[in-house]
Amino acid sequence: MRLRKKSKSPPALSHEFIIQNHADAVSCLAMGLLLGLMFEATAKTAIIFITVQYNVTYTTDDKSEPVYFYEYGPKDMATIFFYMLIAIILHAVIQEYILDKINRRLHLSKTKHSKFNESGQLAFFYLFSFVWGASILSAEEFTTNPTLLWKDYPHPRMFFQVKFFYICQIAYWLHALPELYFQKIRKEDIPRQLQYICLYIAHLSGAYILNLHRLGLILLVPHYLVELIFHASRLFYFSDENKQKGFTLWALQFVMARLLTLTLSVLTFGFGLARAENPGFSIADGNFNTLPVRISCLAAICLTQAWMMWKFINFQLKKWREHTQNQIPKKKTNTKIKATKKESCKSKYSFYIYIPIQSTKCRGGRIWIYHS
Structure with missing residues (x-):
């Protein structure tokens, strides 16, 4: 199995290096200002910032x-x-x-x-x-x-x-x-x-x-x-x-x-x-x-x-x-769906016809024929 290559860290002071580490650098600067309060020589200056x-x-x-x-x-x-x-x-x-x-x-x-x-x-x-x-x-x-x-x-x-x-x-x-x-x-x-x-x-x-x-x-x-x-x-x-x-x-x-x-x-x-x-x-x-x-x-x-x-x-x-532009294709699709429904309804419409016939088996009877 091949080992995964470690991602190379960007060179120091490059744009990518500053972007990745800007929060750490700013934290160190803020911490330095806070530490300035601990010493008498720098307390008067640090207190102006804080x-x-x-x-x-x-x-x-x-x-x-x-x-x-x-x-x-x-x-x-x-x-x-x-x-x-x-x-x-x-x-x-x-x-x-x-x-x-x-x-x-x-x-x-x-x-x-x-x-x-x-x-x-x-x-x-x-x-x-x-x-x-x-x-x-x-x-x-x-x-x-x-x-x-x-x-x-x-x-x-x-x-x-x-x-x-x-x-x-x-x-x-x-x-x-x-x-x-x-x-x-x-x-x-x-x-x-x-x-x-x-x-x-x-x-x-x-x-x-x-x-x-x-x-x-x-x-x-x-x-x-x-x-x-x-x-x-x-x-x-x-x-x-x-x-x-x-x-x-x-x-x-x-x-x-x-x-x-x-x-x-x-x-x-x-x-x-x-x-x-x-x-x-x-x-x-x-x-x-x-x-x-x-x-x-x-x-x-x-x-x-x-x-x-x-x-x-x-x-x-x-x-x-x-x-409105999104509603126009929706209306077209809705009309197409309605048209297809009507055509399908017409094709599926069925009715019955009866024909009176005379036969030896069913004289005077009626046979219903299904037509679609």
Whole structure:
């Protein structure tokens, strides 16, 4: 018997070597940053990467407990970089231990395989982000009183959960850029994925820097719910093509989310911030309430929603055309089946004829002759 040849490992620092071992390399880098906390010489530098920076403490009375708020600054880039490494590690874990095992059972094609991996990763992220964002919104007051979205603007101070949420969101979408290389995404899919990745990074960074985190949070949570429904429905569709009811629910929620986004954006930028008591531009105070900034933000949101609706309408029209094209051959086959049934019925139609005869044996009798 011949021995099986061992698969040769790719040469060091080659593309295949980096793709296969990128999760291990990133894990070593993250572990090195964590080990930096153990030594006094490197602890001050390592803590910038791991913990949330720019905390501010406020006390209203001598007896009351202090309230901790957070602001943003340039050190947040180091924190975002560290959690981007964590996102790459989690991406590799989900891919290897969950999605790859399911793919082996489903035996999908290459096109469906890449789409299944994309929807699987995004479904996990949207589920986690929606639950986390909804828990933050449940503790906020502006969900019941929309005037708090623009009242007393600017809002430079954030609670820990709000700031950490935005840092993790920006870190995740930044990690999606190198994942296009690590996951060997097809060239045909790269432009489409780059579009929504860059849009997420731009909108999240804008809401974070311009102190519009309240508006960004209340718009992001329902949007993530809609995307979660879509990618979950996509996963069920790949497992069984007859399961398509989830896409109908997604279509309804998609239109409602777009209307909610446009309504709150127009109220905030067109009416709320335009009538605020402290308009002006001040980077030190975090005040960006000027007409050019408001018009730019509102235009960016409206153009993005219009682009999403355009792609949604084209997607629905494409599915409708495919459905009608599939129905035409079905109707032809049904008519052929009906025609063959009628011909078979005519050929099988039978009747009886009786002929009166006279014979010695059965005089006056009648013989029934079967004819078909």
